[in-house]
Amino acid sequence: MSEATTTDQQLRLFIERVxxxxxxxxxxxxxxxxxxxxAxxxxxxxxxMRQIVRxxxxxxxxxxxxEAILDVYKSALGID
Structure with a gap:
């Protein structure tokens, strides 16, 4: 029974930490x-700003x- 109590306490500590x-x-x-x-x-x-952070x-x-692939796609679609 003591082992179960120790295990229960360990679980409780993990949960509280999370x-x-x-x-x-x-x-x-x-x-x-x-x-x-x-900002x-x-x-x-x-x-x-979020894009820059990413x-x-x-x-x-x-x-x-x-960026190179993006440039190719933009060029193919005539976006530039």
Whole structure:
């Protein structure tokens, strides 16, 4: 019975830790949203900023490849 209690306590600790992390994640998401809103109030476009953040996360090689393919597609559709 002692082992079950120890296992139950361990599970409870994991669940509580996940709950705390979820709260922190929500707080960070709120901070990010507030930052985009602040940038918007200063004249920046949050949609474009999100794209830039996404691009900056990508490895340079992948980004250049994506941009090259995008250029080919735009050219094929006469967008340029």
């Amino acid at each position: 709950e705390r992390l979820e709260e922190e994640k929500k707080g960070i998401a709120d901070d990010i949203r507030d930052t985009y809103n602040e 918007k109030s200063n004249g920046y476009d949050p949609k474009i 691009l900056r996360k990508m490895p340079i090689h992948d980004r250049k490849e994506m």
